[in-house]
Amino acid sequence: MTRTAPKNMEWIPGGTFWMGSSDFYPEERAVHQVSVDGFWMDIHPVTVAEFRRFVKDTGYRTTAESPPDPAQYPEADPSLLVPGSSVFTPTRGPVPLDDYRRWWSFVPNADWRHPRGPGSDLDGRQRHPVTHISWFDAAAYAQWAGKELPTESEWEFAARGGLDRQPFVWGATHEPHGRRAASVWQGRFPWENLNNNGVADTSPVGRFPPNGYRLSDMAGNVWEWTADYYTADHAGAGTMASSAESCCIPADPRIGGNTAPEPEPGEPCARRVIKGGSHLCAPNYCLRYRPAARQGETEDSSTSHIGFRCIIRP
Helix, strand or coil: CCCCCCCCEEEECCEEEEECCCCCCHHHCCCEEEEECCEEEECCCCEHHHHHHHHHHHCCCCHHHCCCCHHHCCCCCHHHCCCEEEEECCCCCCCCCCCHHHCEEEEECCCCCCCCCCCCCCCCCCCCECCCCCHHHHHHHHHHCCCECCCHHHHHHHHHCCCCCCCECCECCCCHHHCCCCECCCCCCCCCCCCCCCCCCCCCCCCCCCCCCCCCCCCECCEEEEEEECCCCCCCCCCCCCCCCCCCCCECCCCCCCCCCCCCCCCCCCEEEEECCCCCCCCCCCCCCCCCCEEEEECCCCECCEECCCEECC
């Protein structure tokens, strides 16, 4: 690729790889081959400072800063339809892991400027990934920047950094040389975080070594939005991908297609794929800081552990 590199982006050469994993969670199956063309990708998640420039230039208001539309939540108490976002709070001690509401709560007026709610600010966080970002917010930033959100296939190919069929972005070992290689939970989730004095939070981008394509934070720190709609089986969703036994290798399939599916009952928006895991992922609860890991979040979701990065296709 001879084009001059856009600022803070790396060229991902493209190729064919094995997408997914059969060793961890059901939604990562079935393993199948996919081909992607080359593209430029942000070397790290969009930071607070970068998102601040976007807001200053456009006056944009995020989903978390806007009151929900009562028409989309007909059974909700109107007094509860206020601006805000979901914030993680460590529990005081061990708790059963079968109910996320023990550590997640909706906090009125929590947003990208106030990541832990009213009274919190961005002091010292300019190099942290911006959080409390919905899919709509990420797409708006990408359009302003002249970029796009990656497909799930593009994201996973880039995250692997040339290490095909390896469980982690750095290879086969969970903690190479006995040291953690990403901003992830250390200790027993959701109460004991041994590296953050009991307070779980994001870290500045680039604190840990980059992968083989010189991309930082492709595991842990924050989950990242992709362009794809979520399906529970990313290799068997009709026209989206071929199985490993097929003679046809799809070229950068849109896993969930290009047409918005019907939202799940009780949800106002369709779900999109998020990738990469976050600083809240822990082996005893959520071993998802891996390239194959994937989850679905509604497009209007915003939390203290979801961010994004962008790409440019030539």
